[in-house]
Amino acid sequence: MSDLTQSAPRSGLSLGLREAARGALPVAVVVGVLLAVWLAAVAPMNFRLALDQATRGGADVMPATPQEQGETGLIRLMLDNPGVLSAAYRFERPRLPRPQDVLIEMRDNTVGLARGCEWTGWGEGRESWTGLSDGCMRVLTNRRSLIFHAWQTLAPTLVGFAIGTGLGILLAIGIVHNRTMDLGVMPWAIASQTIPILAIAPMVIVVLNAVGVQGLLPKSLISSYLSFFPVVVGMVKGLRSPGAMELDLMRTYSASGLQVFAKLRLPASLPYLFTSLKIGIAAALVGTIVAELPTGARFGLGARLLTGSYYGQTVQIWAALFTAAISAALLVWIIGFVEKRTLSRMGLVR
């Protein structure tokens, strides 16, 4: 969609706005339809639970006993007991919460945690290094805060992503310049992507914890592994992208191997690198979240998912899921932004 808005002619603001609307409207409609389907699904998903509660509460429901209710079809039940419908929407621990419930949960666990926001200044009597009062910092530091948990997940993701990307670029350079590595390592690099290694991420964490590697590093190891191979494959493709013509030109300049690398191959590989980086960072985040799942991690979005699943706190699961989604979108967006700036400065806008 951004392409559409970009290609909008600069003559006349109204035209540009119309173009933007042309791009935004379909997205809004699709998102709206998805939300509507979600909202409509809440009633049938929670209806039996709500009906059960109503029966036990002594309400007048159509098949009076739970046994008969179990034998009756869901649609029949819903038609016969329209009064219970609203209860299905306000259910305490729903199988499917309403979208707004998830939003409220997210608000309560972020900005809703603040207890009085004051500017204490950086000098005497300050309560934290930011100069904001402790009540305000609760938004970031409270154990319930989704921002706190998101950061617990994002920090290892970023460290691992940096390691994986660095190593991946190095290996790609090796593969491009060394024929033995090309023939020997590259097939394994490609084959290793078909192995569902993510599934054992939790075990890797526990093993590393057992041998004394703790804190950020075990989780980063998983995310670095996951971001490593996309970068290798993309970077090899990119470093090889200069054609025979361009390489010949460098030869006529009598450029050294290092010069060919620095002035031709590396710049040419950047578009490929950015594409891989976007895949890599998304994979790295998934890796960290999965790594947090069954390891008894106390903090992090994966831990929130797991505790939510243990205690049947569906709203908590959805809130963690949405926070993860927002984090992923943010990371990909940042890389996309850097990509756009870099490539346009290099004159390589796609």
Next chain:
Amino acid sequence: MNGIMETITARPLVPALAASAVVAGALLDWRLGLLLVLWLLPWGVNTVLAASGKRAAYLAVPVVFGVTLLVLWQVAVRLYGVNQVILPAPTDIWWALLEAPAILWADFVQTVVKGAISGYVIGAALAIGTAIAVDRSQFLQRGLLPVGNFIAALPIVGTAPILVMWFGFGWQSKAAVVVVMVFFPILVNAVAGLKATEAMQRDLMHTYAASYWQGLFKLRLPAALPFIFNGLKVCTTLALIGAIVAEFFGSPIVGMGFRIKTSFGTLELAMVWAEIAVAAVAGSGLYGLVALAERRLTFWHPSQQRKR
């Protein structure tokens, strides 16, 4: 033999460096010296093989490299007496594989066949169906593509606890997770693929007075296949990951995720690694099947022809 001598005489420094590295390693610790020999010797063989430029080298070099890694793994674990819990030797894993084929097979059927493959097929069919359905509407396409792209980048595997809650502990919930995971990557690729025909080709179908369905089946769907297969190939691994991870949230007492979790709890690490080996073979096998189907169905595409 001639080739080897040429390679060595061309760069006399490299073998000398390698030899001195081995000596230095051996002086520090004889085990390190041995490992260095085991690493550098096959590497030298590979260098010679790669420089020979023969066709056989394309097969031999990766095989030698893979075997080298396995040997190094085995020797290092034995020499340094690495604890089983941290890393079992390849032979231990092999014995675990041979010891419990019945369990591994039951787990394979439960997780891969019932969970991953059924979910993969349903998800792919739904995605391609949806792509064809929205293909007629420019409006829906422009809305669905960015949303689909967005969702494809999300950590969808996180929906596993919710879906396990909805569909129970059986394989159905695993299939559901897989459906959700593979749907969007395939959908995005299929929508892009259905747009891949050129105006000229569509005009030709028009001059043949082809109906919508004829145009779809004879032109646009075949033209979309390379794109669709791209999505299908990416999703083979996703399907296995989804099925295994979903089992961490609840499963019957069979399945690869269940086995990994419980074997880990009782510290039978060789069993965990045996399951990982099965998962690796299953993942590569699924990918290979889809790649084979791609080669059969899109033989006309340039990317397939160059490989021959």
